[in-house]
Amino acid sequence: MAEIGRWNRILAAVLLGLALIAPFILYPVFVMEALCFALFACAFNLLIGYVGLLSFGHAAFFGAAAYVTAHTVKVWGFPPELGIFAGTAVAALLGMVVGWLAIRRQGIYFAMITLALAQMVYFVALQARFTGGEDGIQAVPRGKLLGVLDLSDSLTMYYFVLAVFLIGFAVIVRTVRSPFGQVIEAIRENEPRAVSLGYDADRYKLLAFILSAGLSGLAGSLKSLVFQLASLTDVQWTMSGEVVLMTLVGGLGTVLGPVVGAFFLTAMQHYLAQLGSWVTVVQGVIFVFCVLVFRRGIVGVVASYAAGRRKPAGIAPAAAERSAESCAART
Amino acid sequence: MLDWIHLTVPPAPAMFAQLLVGLINGAFYALLSLGLAVIFGLLNIINFAHGAQYMLGAFCAWFLLNALGLGYWPALILAPIIVGAVGIAIERLLLRHIYGLDHLYGLLLTFGLALIIEGVFRQQFGSSGQPYAIPPELQGGRNLGFMFLPNYRAWVIVASVAVCLATWFTIERTRLGAYLRAATENPVLVQAFGINVPRMITLTYGAGVALAALAGVMAAPIYQVSPLMGSNIIITVFAVVVIGGMGSILGAIVSGFALGLVEGLTKVFYPEASSTVIFVVMALVLLIKPAGFFGRAR
Numbered sequence: 170m171a172e173i174g175r176w177n178r179i180l181a182a183v184l185l186g187l188a189l190i191a192p193f194i195l196y197p198v199f200v201m202e203a204l205c206f207a208l209f210a211c212a213f214n215l216l217i218g219y220v221g222l223l224s225f226g227h228a229a230f231f232g233a234a235a236y237v238t239a240h241t242v243k244v245w246g247f248p249p250e251l252g253i254f255a256g257t258a259v260a261a262l263l264g265m266v267v268g269w270l271a272i273r274r275q276g277i278y279f280a281m282i283t284l285a286l287a288q289m290v291y292f293v294a295l296q297a298r299f300t301g302g303e304d305g306i307q308a309v310p311r312g313k314l315l316g317v318l319d320l321s322d323s324l325t326m327y328y329f330v331l332a333v334f335l336i337g338f339a340v341i342v343r344t345v346r347s348p349f350g351q352v353i354e355a356i357r358e359n360e361p362r363a364v365s366l367g368y369d370a371d372r373y374k375l376l377a378f379i380l381s382a383g384l385s386g387l388a389g390s391l392k393s394l395v396f397q398l399a400s401l402t403d404v405q406w407t408m409s410g411e412v413v414l415m416t417l418v419g420g421l422g423t424v425l426g427p428v429v430g431a432f433f434l435t436a437m438q439h440y441l442a443q444l445g446s447w448v449t450v451v452q453g454v455i456f457v458f459c460v461l462v463f464r465r466g467i468v469g470v471v472a473s474y475a476a477g478r479r480k481p482a483g484i485a486p487a488a489a490e491r492s493a494e495s496c497a498a499r500t
Numbered sequence: 501m502l503d504w505i506h507l508t509v510p511p512a513p514a515m516f517a518q519l520l521v522g523l524i525n526g527a528f529y530a531l532l533s534l535g536l537a538v539i540f541g542l543l544n545i546i547n548f549a550h551g552a553q554y555m556l557g558a559f560c561a562w563f564l565l566n567a568l569g570l571g572y573w574p575a576l577i578l579a580p581i582i583v584g585a586v587g588i589a590i591e592r593l594l595l596r597h598i599y600g601l602d603h604l605y606g607l608l609l610t611f612g613l614a615l616i617i618e619g620v621f622r623q624q625f626g627s628s629g630q631p632y633a634i635p636p637e638l639q640g641g642r643n644l645g646f647m648f649l650p651n652y653r654a655w656v657i658v659a660s661v662a663v664c665l666a667t668w669f670t671i672e673r674t675r676l677g678a679y680l681r682a683a684t685e686n687p688v689l690v691q692a693f694g695i696n697v698p699r700m701i702t703l704t705y706g707a708g709v710a711l712a713a714l715a716g717v718m719a720a721p722i723y724q725v726s727p728l729m730g731s732n733i734i735i736t737v738f739a740v741v742v743i744g745g746m747g748s749i750l751g752a753i754v755s756g757f758a759l760g761l762v763e764g765l766t767k768v769f770y771p772e773a774s775s776t777v778i779f780v781v782m783a784l785v786l787l788i789k790p791a792g793f794f795g796r797a798r
Binding site: 223225270271273274276277278280281282284285286288289292293295296406410413417445446447448449450452453454455456457459460461464 | 540546594597598601603604605607608609611612613614615616617618619620622623731735736738739741742772775776778779780782783786787790791
């Protein structure tokens with residue numbers, strides 16, 4: 170186990186080094202986009218991977234936060250840090266309402282309820298005056314961070330995005346490894362048992378949901394500053410599907426999986442951009458492929474290979490598979 | 501108290517016209533949620549591709565007309581058979597492999613299928629709709645005194661009620677339906693009695709998909725035949741299913757029609773909310789009766 174810990178530290182250092190030099194090698198906006206989606210996918214994974222709840226409506230939090238940040242920054246003249254805070258706070262509040270309603274049902278119903286409530290948010294965004302309807306909110310100024318750092322410079326913006334991503338990522342990792350994280354995993358594994366031990370399962374689920382929604386909002390706020398745009402795409406059901414796919418490709422319930430999946434799919438979208446609707450078809454094919462034969466995702470497979478054992482995993486793996494899973498979680 | 505809603509009582513004909521639109525929408529909600537419920541009962545899969553298969557039904561009718569010159573009435577029979585066969589192929593080739601897994605994988609797999617089907621049609625036809633004419637026998641309409649009733653819309657309501665009741669009768673009152681209900685409760689035991697359960701599952705999925713395609717053909721002359729018609733309706737149908745609960749066939753039918761009417765009424769009194777009212781109802785139902793009106797608690 171100490172061995173694995175050392176390898177993980179090396180891996181973390183290498184990844185951090187890569188992230189620091191990335192804007193000099195790759196197109197910075199691409200990396201920023203991927204980082205925003207990586208944070209979004211990590212937040213989503215907190216729910217599916219650790220609580221075992223499949224939300225099909227996470228675009229609502231991502232998109233709502235993007236709109237709020239874009240509006241407050243552009244129209245009300247908020248500085249970027251305050252705009253991001255406003256977006257995140259609204260997403261967390263929205264998450265509180267949606268989560269409060271949705272945790273009344275489980276499994277498939279939970280997915281359908283979150284999808285339906287997110288569709289409601291979409292219709293509100295379509296009709297409300299301040300969202301700009303089909304046009305969205307365009308030309309959002311990036312402004313000056315804390316009044317000092319000019320974010321219109323793409324390198325400055327990049328390191329700001331990276332810093333926010335790392336903070337969000339650290340919050341998620343810390344949550345998963347905290348006693349709170351242990352309890353939500355216990356609820357996923359055996360809810361009646363966790364309840365019988367005195368844990369208020371619904372309260373834990375709701376807290377995890379709010380945290381996940383808030384962090385999704387953070388990603389959405391950041392994205393609206395990167396692209397200087399908040400639009401209906403951010404809040405549509407296809408976006409909810411995309412974040413599910415990113416997490417599935419990377420590996421459900423692994424710490425790094427969503428990041429890998431987000432980079433993989435963002436890169437794919439860039440390369441296939443000129444193919445139009447075929448991108449949707451390719452995404453569908455990847456979905457089918459992952460569900461049928463690649464349920465562990467990229468990181469899940471690599472981690473179990475590195476750990477020298479191969480065991481099937483799933484949305485709710487049995488206790489016997491936990492060892493392989495926990496290796497993956499540490500990667 | 502409700503000043504801000506600006507309630508105005510519209511003239512009666514306009515109100516009945518909106519109620520008719522609501523009833524028509526409700527007919528499609530009922531047909532689609534019925535298919536979802538039938539599939540969910542036996543396969544334990546929420547068929548996310550249901551909207552895409554509804555769209556396939558409409559496009560199938562369109563192809564039959566434009567490529568083979570076959571009109572509405574043959575399409576009403578042929579399109580469900582063709583799309584149902586596609587459904588059977590999907591079940592045999594793909595869905596069969598995931599029955600042992602968590603139910604959520606079924607949702608994800610069919611979501612992927614929906615993306616594929618919809619993407620292919622969007623690539624071919626763009627987002628715009630293709631017109632599909634009302635069959636000559638059903639053109640025109642009649643004046644009922646208080647409103648004008650187009651013949652085709654009357655046909656859609658009558659036909660969908662008939663199909664819904666026939667499905668209900670088959671499942672609740674026939675021997676085949678009894679097998680189906682038994683297999684829903686305990687597939688292993690039913691198989692032990694010598695009934696081919698895997699084949700029954702395949703045919704059930706095919707039948708559910710055929711129902712979606714039938715709804716698609718009936719919808720073609722009302723809405724335009726568009727690649728996006730499926731994803732627009734399926735999320736609303738999911739809300740209908742959450743409200744009604746999937747425990748009962750009759751529940752799916754009743755809540756489909758009722759919510760269509762609610763939507764129509766909202767369009768009369770407060771049009772801005774008409775696209776969200778079903779979701780609001782869903783939220784309220786979750787607060788009062790989380791299992792849905794006809795659902796079994798789980």
